[in-house]
Amino acid sequence: MITQNSTTAVPKALQEPKSGGLMKFILRNKALYIMLIPGLLYFLVFKYFPLAGSVIAFQDFNIFKGFWGSDWVGLKWFEQFLSYPNLLRLLKNTLIISLYQIVFTFPAPILLAILLNELRMQRFKRVVQTIVYLPHFLSWTIVFGFVYMLLSVQTGFVNQAIEALGGDPVNFLQKAEYFRTIIISSGIWKEMGWSAIIFLAAIAGISPALYEAAKIDGASRFKQFIHITLPGMLPAIMILLLLKIGHILDLGFEQIYLFLNPLTLSSGDVLDTYAYRVGILGGKYSLTTAIGLFKSIIGLLLLVVANRASKATTGEGLY
Amino acid sequence: MKIKQSLGERIFDLFNILLLLLTCAAVLLPLIHVIAGSLSTTNALIHSEVMFWPVGFNFDNYVLVFQNETFWRAFGITVFVVVVGTVINMAFTIFTGYPLSKSYLKGRQGIMLFIIFTMIFQAPMIPAYLLVKELGMMNSLWALIIPGALSAFNMILCITFFRGLPEELFEAARVDGMSEYNIVTKIALPLSLPIIVTLTLFYSVAHWNNYYSALLYINDADLRPLQLYLYNLLAQYDTSDSQSYMTSTVTWDVSPQGLQMATIIVATVPILLVYPFVQKHFIKGAMLGSLKE
Numbered sequence: 291m292i293t294q295n296s297t298t299a300v301p302k303a304l305q306e307p308k309s310g311g312l313m314k315f316i317l318r319n320k321a322l323y324i325m326l327i328p329g330l331l332y333f334l335v336f337k338y339f340p341l342a343g344s345v346i347a348f349q350d351f352n353i354f355k356g357f358w359g360s361d362w363v364g365l366k367w368f369e370q371f372l373s374y375p376n377l378l379r380l381l382k383n384t385l386i387i388s389l390y391q392i393v394f395t396f397p398a399p400i401l402l403a404i405l406l407n408e409l410r411m412q413r414f415k416r417v418v419q420t421i422v423y424l425p426h427f428l429s430w431t432i433v434f435g436f437v438y439m440l441l442s443v444q445t446g447f448v449n450q451a452i453e454a455l456g457g458d459p460v461n462f463l464q465k466a467e468y469f470r471t472i473i474i475s476s477g478i479w480k481e482m483g484w485s486a487i488i489f490l491a492a493i494a495g496i497s498p499a500l501y502e503a504a505k506i507d508g509a510s511r512f513k514q515f516i517h518i519t520l521p522g523m524l525p526a527i528m529i530l531l532l533l534k535i536g537h538i539l540d541l542g543f544e545q546i547y548l549f550l551n552p553l554t555l556s557s558g559d560v561l562d563t564y565a566y567r568v569g570i571l572g573g574k575y576s577l578t579t580a581i582g583l584f585k586s587i588i589g590l591l592l593l594v595v596a597n598r599a600s601k602a603t604t605g606e607g608l609y
Numbered sequence: 610m611k612i613k614q615s616l617g618e619r620i621f622d623l624f625n626i627l628l629l630l631l632t633c634a635a636v637l638l639p640l641i642h643v644i645a646g647s648l649s650t651t652n653a654l655i656h657s658e659v660m661f662w663p664v665g666f667n668f669d670n671y672v673l674v675f676q677n678e679t680f681w682r683a684f685g686i687t688v689f690v691v692v693v694g695t696v697i698n699m700a701f702t703i704f705t706g707y708p709l710s711k712s713y714l715k716g717r718q719g720i721m722l723f724i725i726f727t728m729i730f731q732a733p734m735i736p737a738y739l740l741v742k743e744l745g746m747m748n749s750l751w752a753l754i755i756p757g758a759l760s761a762f763n764m765i766l767c768i769t770f771f772r773g774l775p776e777e778l779f780e781a782a783r784v785d786g787m788s789e790y791n792i793v794t795k796i797a798l799p800l801s802l803p804i805i806v807t808l809t810l811f812y813s814v815a816h817w818n819n820y821y822s823a824l825l826y827i828n829d830a831d832l833r834p835l836q837l838y839l840y841n842l843l844a845q846y847d848t849s850d851s852q853s854y855m856t857s858t859v860t861w862d863v864s865p866q867g868l869q870m871a872t873i874i875v876a877t878v879p880i881l882l883v884y885p886f887v888q889k890h891f892i893k894g895a896m897l898g899s900l901k902e
Contacts, residue, residue, distance in 0.1 A: 315715050321789030322708035329705025330720065332759050336740070337727035343736025353739070402632070405625050414626070421633045423888060427880050429818030431836040431843075435873035436639040438843050439646065445866045447642045450657045479636065487892060511618050543734075544821050548840060562734075569735050570825060582733040 347580040367580035376564075384560040387546075388538045390474050396534060398482045400527060403489035407519065408511070422483025430480075434548040437476050438463065464551065469558040473549060477542070492526035493519060528606035536593035539585040561585060640877075647671070647870035654867055670871035680872065682831065683838035686750065690834060691816040694754040698812040699805070701759040702767050707793050709764075710771030728761045738825055752826035753819065753834065760815075763808050770804035771797060807890040814887060817879065839876050843869055 316323055347367055349360040371377065402422065409415045425433065440446050441462040449459040462468045500518050509517065543562040550558045561581055569578030593608070601607040614622075638661065645663045646654055653664035674680055708714055709721065737756065746752040774797060782792050798805065820836035827833060833841070 312715060319714065322711065322714060325704045325708050325789070325793075326720065329701055329759055329764075330723070332701065332705075333724055333727055333761075336737070336756050336758075337732050340732035340736035340740055341730060343739060344733055346736065346739075353742075405629055408621070408625055409629065410622065411626075414629075418629050418633055420888060421636050423892070424881075424884060425636060427814055427818075427884060427887060428877060429820060429836050431818075431820050431840045432873060432877050432880075435839060435843055435869070435876075436643055439643045439866070439870055439873070440639050442866065445646060445654050445657060445659065447638070447660060450660065453657070479639075482632075483636070510615065511621075547824075548844070551844070565734065570738060575735050575739060579733060579735045582735065586730075586733075 344579055344583055346576050347583045349576055351576040351579075353575075363576075367577045368584065371577060371580055371584065376559075379556070380559060380561050380564050383557060384539055384541060387470055387473060387541050387558075387560060390470060391477065391541070392531075392534060394474050395477050395481075396531065398478050399485035400489050400523070402482055403486040403493060403523075404515070404519070406486065406490060407493050408515075419483070422486070424483070425480045426484035428480070430544045430548055433476055433480050433545075437472060437549075441472075463549070464553045466554045466557040469549065469554040473541075473546060473558070476549075477545065488526055488530065489523055492523045496522035524604060525606050528600050528604055529608060532593065532596050532600060532608050535596040536589045538592055539588055643870050643873055647867060647874050649867070651864045651867055655864055670867040671875070673868060674871045674875060679838065680875075683833050683835045686832060687817060687835040690750060690753050690819075691813050693750075694757075694816045695809055695812045697754060697758050698760070698763075699809060702764050702808060703793065703798070703805075705759060706764045706767035707771055707797060710768045711776075712772070724761050724764070734825075741826055747826055748829045748832060749826075750832060753816075753822045756822065757815075757819075760812070763811055767801075767804055767808060770801055774800055803890075806886075810883065810887045810890055814880065814883070835876055839872055842872055 343357060346357065346360065348362060348364060349357075350363045350366070351357075351360045355361075374380075406415055406418065409418075441448050443449055443459045443461050448462070453459055460468075462472065496518060500522075501514060504514050504518060539561055541560055541562065543566065546558060546560055547563050547566065550563055565578040565581045568574050569581075597607045597609065641661045642659075645661050646659045647670050648663035648666055648668070649659045650665035650667060650669075653659055658664050709717060711717070741747065741752050741756055746755065778796060778800075779792055782796055783789075787795070818836065820834070820840060823834050823837040827837065
C-alpha cells in the first residue's frame with residue numbers, strides 16, 4: 291500500500307539533480323523533514339520506548355532504580371508465572387472465551403453480510419445497515435450499562451420475561467456460569483454489524499461477470515452463492531481468522547474488565563485482567579510484563595502455524 | 610428481464626427479511642428499554658412495569674442528573690479532552706501525514722516502515738503505564754491526550770487523501786515563494802475538507818468513548834471523565850457517586866436505577882446525534898482499511 295507509485299506529478303525541480311545527493315535533498319526540503327519531527331518523536335517515545343521497556347520482564351524492576359539500574363533476573367518471572375497455582379484457571383478462561391469468540395462471534399458478521407447481500411430491497415438494506423452499525427460507536431461502558439439494565443433483577447426486561455413465564459429472577463451479572471455467555475453476546479451485539487462491512491466489501495469486489503455467466507448456465511441463487519459468493523469471500527475470511535488466531539490470548543481487556551466482579555472471577559478472570567490487577571493495582575510490574583510477553587510469543591507462534599495450515603489447505607495466507 | 614423465482618427462493622427471501630428484522634429489533638430493544646425506564650416513574654420502574662414504553666412519563670431522573678455537580682464535572686472533563694485532544698490529534702496527523710504523502714521524499718519508505726511497525730507490535734500495557742508515570746502525567750488530563758496523540762491508521766488515511774491532490778498546485782505555490790507550512794494550511798487543508806471532517810469525527814468519538822486511559826492514569830475522582838464516572842455509578846453503586854444523589858433525593862421520588870438509566874442515555878445521546886454524519890464517513894474509512902490489509 292505504501293510502496294505503490296504515486297500518480298501525482300513529481301516536480302521537475304526535484305527530479306533532475308542526481309548530483310547533490312541526500313544531504314542536498316534534505317537541505318532543500320528541510321521544511322518537510324522538520325514537519326516530520328514531532329510525529330516521529332511521538333512514535334519513538336510512546337510506541338518504541340514501551341516496546342523496549344518490555345525488558346523489565348527479565349529484570350527485578352524497581353521504580354526508583356529505573357530501566358537501567360534494576361537487577362537482571364533472567365527468566366525468574368516467567369518461571370514464577372508458569373508455576374502460579376491459578377495459572378491454569380487463567381489460561382482456561384482465556385482460551386475458552388477465545389474459542390467461543392471464534393465459534394460464535396467470528397461467523398456472525400459473515401452470516402449477516404451474506405443475508406444483507408441476498409436482500410433485494412435496497413432501501414430496507416440501508417435501514418438495516420444503519421441500525422446494526424450503530425452499537426459499534428457506543429463505548430464499552432455504555433454497552434455495559436445497557437446489559438446491566440437489561441439483566442437487572444429489579445427492573446430488567448429479561449427478568450420481567452422470566453417472571454412472566456413463571457420463573458424466578460436471576461442475577462445474571464453476579465453468576466459465574468453466565469459470564470462467558472454475556473461477554474460473547476454483548477460482543478456480537480456491539481460489533482457484528484460493523485465487522486460485516488469488510489465482508490460486504492469482499493462480496494462487492496466479486497466480478498458481476500461471474501454471476502452473469504452462472505445465470506446463463508442456469509445456476510440457482512443457492513448454487514451461485516455456493517460457487518461464487520462463498521469462494522469470493524474466502525480470502526477475507528481466512529485473513530481475518532488468521533489475525534484472530536494471532537490474538538487468541540487478547541480478548542479485549544476493556545470489555546471483560548467492565549463485566550468482571552469478584553463473584554465472576556472463577557469463569558471470567560483472564561490473563562489481561564489478572565495482569566491489570568496484579569500489575570497496575572498490585573505494582574508487580576516485572577511479573578505482568580512477563581505475562582504480556584508470554585502472550586505475544588504464543589500469539590506469534592500460533593499465527594505462524596495457522597498461516598502455514600491455511601496456505602496448505604486454502605491457499606490463502608497473511609504472508 | 611424478470612426471472613421467475615422458485616418456491617424455495619421465495620421462502621428464503623421471506624425468512625431472510627424476518628431474520629434481519631429480528632436482528633434490528635435485538636439491536637434497538639436494549640436502547641428503547643433503557644430510554645423508556647429513564648422516563649418512567651420510580652414506582653413503575655421498581656415494580657417491573659416498564660418494558661419498551663415509559664409508564665407515567667416524566668423527566669425527574671434527567672432533572673436530577675443535570676443538577677448533579679459530579680456529573681457536570683465528569684462531563685466537562687470529557688468535553689475538554691474531546692476538544693483539546695482532537696485538535697492535537699489533527700495537528701499531528703496533518704503535519705506528519707503531509708510530508709509522507711510526497712512520493713519524492715527521500716527516506717519515506719523507511720519512515721513508513723518505522724510507523725507501520727508500531728501498528729503490528731503494540732506497546733505493552735505495563736511499560737506504557739510506567740512511561741506515563743515517569744513523564745509525570747499521572748492524574749493529569751494530558752495522560753488522556755498525549756499518549757494517543759497520533760493514530761498511525763488515521764494518518765495513513767490522511768496520506769492517501771493528500772496523494773490525490775495535484776502536486777503542480779504545491780509546486781506553483783513554492784515557486785511563488787510560499788513556505789511549506791503555509792502551503793499545508795492555505796492550500797492542502799482547504800482542499801482536504803472531506804478527510805479533515807472524517808478524521809475529526811474518528812478522533813472525537815474515540816476520545817468521547819475512551820475509559821481505558823482514565824482507568825490506568827486517573828486516580829483522582831475529580832478528574833474522571835464521563836465514561837469512568839458512568840462505570841463507577843453502575844458497578845459500585847454503594848460509593849459516593851450514588852450517595853451524592855441519594856442525599857439530594859429526599860424530596861424527589863427517584864430510584865438509583867432510574868438515575869443510572871438517565872445517565873447512560875445522557876452519555877449515549879451525543880453519539881446518536883453525530884451518528885448520521887459519522888456513519889457515512891466511518892464506513893469509507895473501514896472500507897479503506899479493509900482494502901489495505
